[in-house]
Structure formats: structure tokens, C-alpha cells
Amino acid sequence: MVAKLTVALQDDGPFRLDVQLSCATGEILALVGPSGSGKSRVLRSIAGLYRPKRGEIIYGDEVWYDPAKAVNLTPQQRRVGIVFQNYALFPHLSAIKNVMEALGDRPPSERRARAGELLDLVNLGGLEDRNPAELSGGQQQRVAVARALARDPNVLLLDEPFSAVDKATRQRLYRELADLRRQLRMPVVLVTHDLDEAAMLADRLCILHRGRTLQEGPPFDVMTRPATPEIARLVELKNTFEGRVLEHQAGNDRTFLGWGPYTLETTYQPNFPEGSCVTWTIPNARVIIHRPDRPSRGERENPVSGIIMEFVPLGDWTSVAITVDGVPDSPLFMTVPTHVAHRNDLATDKRINASLLAKGIHLMPLSHEDEA
Amino acid sequence: MNWPSLILSLKLAVWTMVVLLPIGIVLSRQLAWRRFPAKGLVEAALALPLVLPPTVLGFYILITLGGGSPIGQFYDAVLGRSLVFSFDGLLVASVIFNLPFVVLPMRRAFESIPPEVREAAACCGMSAGRILWRIELPMAWPGILSALVLTFAHTIGEFGVVLMVGGNIPGETETIAIAIYDRVQAFDNAAAGLMSAVLLIVALAAIGITYAATSSVGRRNI
Numbered sequence: 001m002v003a004k005l006t007v008a009l010q011d012d013g014p015f016r017l018d019v020q021l022s023c024a025t026g027e028i029l030a031l032v033g034p035s036g037s038g039k040s041r042v043l044r045s046i047a048g049l050y051r052p053k054r055g056e057i058i059y060g061d062e063v064w065y066d067p068a069k070a071v072n073l074t075p076q077q078r079r080v081g082i083v084f085q086n087y088a089l090f091p092h093l094s095a096i097k098n099v100m101e102a103l104g105d106r107p108p109s110e111r112r113a114r115a116g117e118l119l120d121l122v123n124l125g126g127l128e129d130r131n132p133a134e135l136s137g138g139q140q141q142r143v144a145v146a147r148a149l150a151r152d153p154n155v156l157l158l159d160e161p162f163s164a165v166d167k168a169t170r171q172r173l174y175r176e177l178a179d180l181r182r183q184l185r186m187p188v189v190l191v192t193h194d195l196d197e198a199a200m201l202a203d204r205l206c207i208l209h210r211g212r213t214l215q216e217g218p219p220f221d222v223m224t225r226p227a228t229p230e231i232a233r234l235v236e237l238k239n240t241f242e243g244r245v246l247e248h249q250a251g252n253d254r255t256f257l258g259w260g261p262y263t264l265e266t267t268y269q270p271n272f273p274e275g276s277c278v279t280w281t282i283p284n285a286r287v288i289i290h291r292p293d294r295p296s297r298g299e300r301e302n303p304v305s306g307i308i309m310e311f312v313p314l315g316d317w318t319s320v321a322i323t324v325d326g327v328p329d330s331p332l333f334m335t336v337p338t339h340v341a342h343r344n345d346l347a348t349d350k351r352i353n354a355s356l357l358a359k360g361i362h363l364m365p366l367s368h369e370d371e372a
Numbered sequence: 373m374n375w376p377s378l379i380l381s382l383k384l385a386v387w388t389m390v391v392l393l394p395i396g397i398v399l400s401r402q403l404a405w406r407r408f409p410a411k412g413l414v415e416a417a418l419a420l421p422l423v424l425p426p427t428v429l430g431f432y433i434l435i436t437l438g439g440g441s442p443i444g445q446f447y448d449a450v451l452g453r454s455l456v457f458s459f460d461g462l463l464v465a466s467v468i469f470n471l472p473f474v475v476l477p478m479r480r481a482f483e484s485i486p487p488e489v490r491e492a493a494a495c496c497g498m499s500a501g502r503i504l505w506r507i508e509l510p511m512a513w514p515g516i517l518s519a520l521v522l523t524f525a526h527t528i529g530e531f532g533v534v535l536m537v538g539g540n541i542p543g544e545t546e547t548i549a550i551a552i553y554d555r556v557q558a559f560d561n562a563a564a565g566l567m568s569a570v571l572l573i574v575a576l577a578a579i580g581i582t583y584a585a586t587s588s589v590g591r592r593n594i
Contacts (some may be wrong), residue, residue: 044491047491047495048494048495049491049494049495074494075491075493075494075495076494076497076498076499079497080495081495082491082492084488084491084492086488088485088486088488088489088491088492089489089490090492090493090506090511091489091511092510092511100499101493101498101506101507102498103519104496104502106498147496148495150496151496151497161506209514209520237377247541268480325507362547
């Protein structure tokens, strides 16, 4: 069945909720936000475990929740599969019995075979008779996934399912979920506070902050073109600065932006009138260092110069922050491959030149931190 | 050895457990998971038998259930017999004074079940009854068992309340604890000693069963 999940939720009071989102069949929607942003509450509302004051949850043409019409389907009626952060396995039942409990709709004679198939699907063949305590964190997560899928759920809900396992296991589970999702024919909502995880797994990303959905879209768009400075901060865009729109040139597809002593070229972004103050941002990866030994054409694109103030190798990648001449209070961050950093002898206090790629510069309204 | 008294005590203990098992499960689940008005008051009322002198508790039960009370009169009118100074009255009293011994361990046991586990069960499509039977009771089992053992041992040994509500009618309301007192009053230490030894063995067996059962359950869950 092809059906879409549409969710609108409102709650007042200290734990305010104002959420709108939708998720289509076969799509993974990542709900991202810091802890306390209300992510889990949204997920629990979809599952029927929490009742917000107002709102509507619709799956296909079924209304699951509408307090105005006194509609509230039970979790049993909604048929959702849910994987909790700590998995919430039944500790006294073996892996296969955990899964079999979710197969109550099937004739008893089929349950064991079907549960076995599901455990094979999540690569747990051979461990059917172990109790949860005898399984590793990653294996427990797989049991929870198999159990959530057992009912052929309408919607699959994943509540930070990767947060309780070590990094190596997490990487393996990511790959498994990516494989598994090709077989999933349902909307999948993934709650996470990890942006990289969301970008890797999700088709769309929804930013949640203080109970409000702020922006929804493909992960790359949201993470490089945030609608507001607040979202830029939430998607960890460190290069967020203030500037002034100098001129628009529609014909050239160019907007010119004043930043300290520099005039930066950006793509045409006419939403902001000439002369207005804006916040602008550029992803670290769109700041390119110049190689002193081999000048290239790209160097003409928004060149800036500065002193390296911070140099942090992080394995394959190195994070570099420079103090740009003329704008001393605004460190510019970039990420360069570690071998490039070595080849160019990058080090603290060295002077380097860099280009801000025009395509990467994104304008936003001025920040209103106090408004939130 | 006063066999009728021992049998009466065992019968009272078993019936108390039978009556309190469902009451305890219902009450302790509510107290463990629900929030409702006057919850504190209910908790205090349930704990009262722990601190109230047994004779005082027995006195109030006697007044409440006695022939002059509405409850006593109603009982007499329906069943044609008195509630006090009978086995029925003993059972009612026993259920009341054992409530905290049942509710406290059971409540702890139900509280120890993570809410997500019950939520996961609901999302698995399990009905409330099936969740109780397949998930909650097996997980709360050690607490339920220790509640029942406490009730059993406590009922066998209870003296003050039983004497107040039941009187001391041989074969009817004379429990073994009263019989022991009776024998000591009559300087029959041999009989009192024998009965005391039997009670000691029963108590040790009860504790032993609890430990054995809970530790094996514990191993299974860890």
C-alpha cells in the first residue's frame, strides 16, 4: 500500500510543541534536533504513546489522531513498528520469542518460521534462542528492528537507534539499514541528534528546535542553505557572518556582498534588497585553500587572506580556522584533506590565502536570537 | 500439637494469598504507573497497617465489621451469619493488614519494568491482557512471589488482629499463633515448643523458596 504519513502537532506550556511534517512511503525522514527539542515526543505521538493537546496524524486516508473529533487510535490499531533508543526488548524472552510476540496476527504455526526469517533478514541467524542479555548492543538493536518489522508495520519509527552502540558497530548498522531500506515499503521516521547520521541515511531532514519544526528538505539543502541563522547554528555551520548586500546583477546571476573590506560574489539572491544587512554562511567544504606552488584560476573567486589560528587534524580530515585580514573577530573555518594540509605545510600562525566559492555562499535574514 | 489450629492458619494464609494476589496486582500497577488525585492519601492508607498497633487495627476492623455496623448487618442479612468471630471475618482482617506487605514489593516490581518495554509491547500489537500475562507478570514475578511469601508468613504469625476480630474459638478462629499463646498460658511448654518449631520450619521454607525462585529468575534476566 502506498500511503503518506502527515503529522501536525501542537502543545502549549513549558514543553511547547508546534510540529508539521510528512513522510512518504519508502522515504526516510530524519527528525534532527538537540536533546530536549521534542523529537521523541513527536515519535511517541505518531506511535500513539503520547497525546498532544491539538493536532492531527493521518496515514493515507486513515485518521489516527484528531482530538477535535475525539479520534485516537491505540498503538495496536495504528500498526507502527518502533525501535526505542534502549531497544526495550522483553528481557525474559529469547530473541526469536521477542519477535514472535509481534506476530500475533498470524496463525501460531507460522510464527516461529516468520520470526526466523526476520532474524535472518537482520543477520541474526543462529542467535535465535539467546536472551537479550546474552546479545551485544548491536545484536540487540537488530532484534529490535526485526521485532518492529514483524507486524508489517504501516510506519517504521526509529528513536535514536544507533546511540547506544560503539562507533564501529554503528558504521556496520548504518550499512545494514541502508541495505534493508531497499526492502522497506513504508514511511520511516528516524529521530537523531547526529547530523552526519541523518545526512547519510535520510532522504529528507527536518530540523526541530524547542518543539518547533524549523526547516524541512533534502539533507544537503538544509545543511548548506539554512533558512535562518538559528538553523545554521543547529546544522553546525560555523562560518556564519554578518554582511551587507551591495548590488544585484540578475543578468550575471550575481549578487555582491560586502564583508569587512571584502566584496564577495555570490549567486543571485534577490530576496534581500540592496543595502540591507544580512547573515551569510558558507559550508567549511566550500572554502578552498590556495596552493602557493600552483596558482589556479579559482583563486580569483572571492580570495581572502589570513593567519591560521587553529589547526586540528581529525584523521583523514583537518580542521583549519583562520583569522581573516580586516575581519579579526570572525574566524573562518575550512576542512582540508590531511594530506593536502601536510603538502602545503599548514601550521598555526602561517599565512594562507583561500577562496570562498560563490556557489557556497548563502544569505539569510539577520539573526534574532531573542525571538526564539 | 494442635492440628486444627495449624490447618486453620494454613487455610487462612492460603485464602489471604488467593484474595490478595489479584487485588495486589491491580493496586500496585496503578500505584506504580498511574498518577491520580489523592494518590498520596491512598499510599498512606495502604501503609497504615505497617505502623498501627495490631490491636488497634483489630479494634477498628471489629467495630467496622461487627453486628452493629452496616457492613456486618448487610453480611448477616445476605449470608445469614456473623462476619466477626468467624473465618470470613478473619479473612477480611487478614487481607486488610496484609495489604502493605503485598503492595510494596509488587509495586517495586512493576515499577522496575521500563515504560518503554510496555510501550513496545503495545506497538507489537499485544492486547492489554496479553501484555500483563506475557510481559508484566513474568518480569514482576520475583516481586509478586516475595509479596505472597511475606503474606503467607505474616498471616501464619499474626496474633493481635486475629485475636481481636476472631476471638479465640477453637476450630473456628483459633489460629496456631493463638494456640501457642494458649499453651504457654497453660504451662504446656512442650506443645508450645512443638508448634513454634513447626512455624519456624514453615517460615524458613518460605524464605528459602523466595530466595531460590528469585535468584533463578534473576539469573535468567541478567
